[in-house]
Amino acid sequence: MAAQAQQRVAVDAHYVFSPQWDVSVAYTNVQYIPGINSGFQDKATFNTVGAALHYQATAALSLATGYSYTRATQANGITNAASYQQVTLTEYYSLSKRTAIYAGQAYQRASGKTLVNGVPVGATASVGDGFNSAPSSTRNQFVVGAGLVTHF
Secondary structure, three states: OOEEEEEEEEEEEEEEOOOOEEEEEEEEEEEEEEOOOOOOOOOEEEEEEEEEEEEEOOOOEEEEEEEEEEEEOOOOOOOOEOEEEEEEEEEEEEOOOOEEEEEEEEEEEEEOEEEEOOEEEEOOOOOOHHHOOOOOOOOEEEEEEEEEEEOO
């Protein structure tokens, strides 16, 4: 989306119930203002609300789950604006003070319409920035990632 400018506002809160349990909630508002070369004419706004629950199962094992909902504004001739629901799970296991392994799974479902090159089309799922180069060709996407972390 080629925008002349964008504005981002985010608010989040975190609460620790105990050494094992904590929760966080967040709200973001992102606005894209069209420019001369934009494929859209009206300001596009995306509002997202999300929550995550974290559980420290053992000293080495950390688990988390999250949910987010994003809704686009009805603009640029689209009356059924895009919305996205996403559920995530993550696992993090410390092998030592310096090394850990992690895994993450996410599922996203898109609905409504969005613009592609200025043309309204059905919204497709695209989980996270890490997968933007590989968005789904459908309304649904499930991704899995894993890795190794080393602290120096």
